[in-house]
Amino acid sequence: MNLTIGEVLQKTTAYFAAKGIESARLDAELLLAHVLGLDRVGLYTDYHRPLTSQEVAAYREVVARRGRREPVAYITGHKEFYGLDFTVTPAVLIPRPETELLVETVLEYLRDFSATGEEDPPQVIEIGVGSGAISVALAVSSPSIRIYASEISQDALAVARENIKKHGLEERITLVPGSFFSGLPESLLGRVKVVVSNPPYLTGREVAEGQPEVKHEPRQALYGGPDGLAAYRQIISEASNWLRSGGLLALEIGSAQAKDVVSLIGETEAFSAPEIRTDYAGLDRIVLAFLR
Numbered sequence: 651m652n653l654t655i656g657e658v659l660q661k662t663t664a665y666f667a668a669k670g671i672e673s674a675r676l677d678a679e680l681l682l683a684h685v686l687g688l689d690r691v692g693l694y695t696d697y698h699r700p701l702t703s704q705e706v707a708a709y710r711e712v713v714a715r716r717g718r719r720e721p722v723a724y725i726t727g728h729k730e731f732y733g734l735d736f737t738v739t740p741a742v743l744i745p746r747p748e749t750e751l752l753v754e755t756v757l758e759y760l761r762d763f764s765a766t767g768e769e770d771p772p773q774v775i776e777i778g779v780g781s782g783a784i785s786v787a788l789a790v791s792s793p794s795i796r797i798y799a800s801e802i803s804q805d806a807l808a809v810a811r812e813n814i815k816k817h818g819l820e821e822r823i824t825l826v827p828g829s830f831f832s833g834l835p836e837s838l839l840g841r842v843k844v845v846v847s848n849p850p851y852l853t854g855r856e857v858a859e860g861q862p863e864v865k866h867e868p869r870q871a872l873y874g875g876p877d878g879l880a881a882y883r884q885i886i887s888e889a890s891n892w893l894r895s896g897g898l899l900a901l902e903i904g905s906a907q908a909k910d911v912v913s914l915i916g917e918t919e920a921f922s923a924p925e926i927r928t929d930y931a932g933l934d935r936i937v938l939a940f941l942r
């Protein structure tokens with residue numbers, strides 16, 4: 651007789667832990683739920699049910715992939731972000747929980763703006779949309795905004811398009827192929843309320859020394875040039891052309907980059923003094939600046 655769900659989870663958890671995977675039990679559960687087409691609660695309802703031989707074979711295959719440190723989200727093809735389900739593939743960075751804070755911060759700003767009773771739908775630019783997580787979360791939570799989201803990777807654009815469709819936002823999020831601000835409609839110049847981005851910000855060394863999972867993610871979404879700041883230079887130098895007065899530039903940053911990003915913003919003399927926000931771990935994670 652085959653092992654039960656409970657027994658298989660126990661064995662797999664030990665195997666993952668031996669491979670140095672921190673969230674061993676959680677990952678074993680997520681992958682088994684995926685293979686069985688259940689949610690995690692369902693595993694506990696059926697805890698003493700023996701697996702069929704087919705189920706064992708299918709599970710063994712995904713466990714081997716995870717054992718090679720492939721991220722769970724690429725194996726299941728899904729990641730939850732801001733309470734929403736996103737399709738993810740190795741063409742896109744897997745949305746991180748700390749990026750929810752960037753969404754939260756932008757929403758807070760948009761709420762303040764809507765309290766001023768302005769009638770035009772607020773326009774937002776996202777640079778480097780990836781899976782679409784940030785733009786979709788913003789559009790779902792702030793029903794009047796219009797977003798223009800750029801992305802240089804064709805494969806990432808296909809994933810973003812799927813997520814925008816899944817959440818019914820085709821009318822409100824326009825994908826713009828191209829790097830940074832190139833390709834955005836000129837009618838937006840000087841008009842947008844928010845420019846938001848979680849750009850690539852790791853150095854080559856950080857990519858190389860990161861968790862093995864990171865090596866499965868697109869380098870283009872992670873590597874920010876030799877000092878990790880290349881994307882910020884580009885975004886900061888151009889953002890002031892697109893924002894209206896009082897508009898917000900909201901950037902996710904690496905925890906050691908606050909000082910450098912603040913001084914890049916200061917050099918433009920276009921923004922008032924930037925604010926730094928920390929994440930749940932108490933690390934610097936967001937820089938905000940308002941166009942004068």
Ligand code: GLN
Nearest residue numbers: 848849850851852871872
């Ligand atoms: N937060 C990601 C990481 O540490 C990096 C994301 C990025 O470069 N924007 O893996």
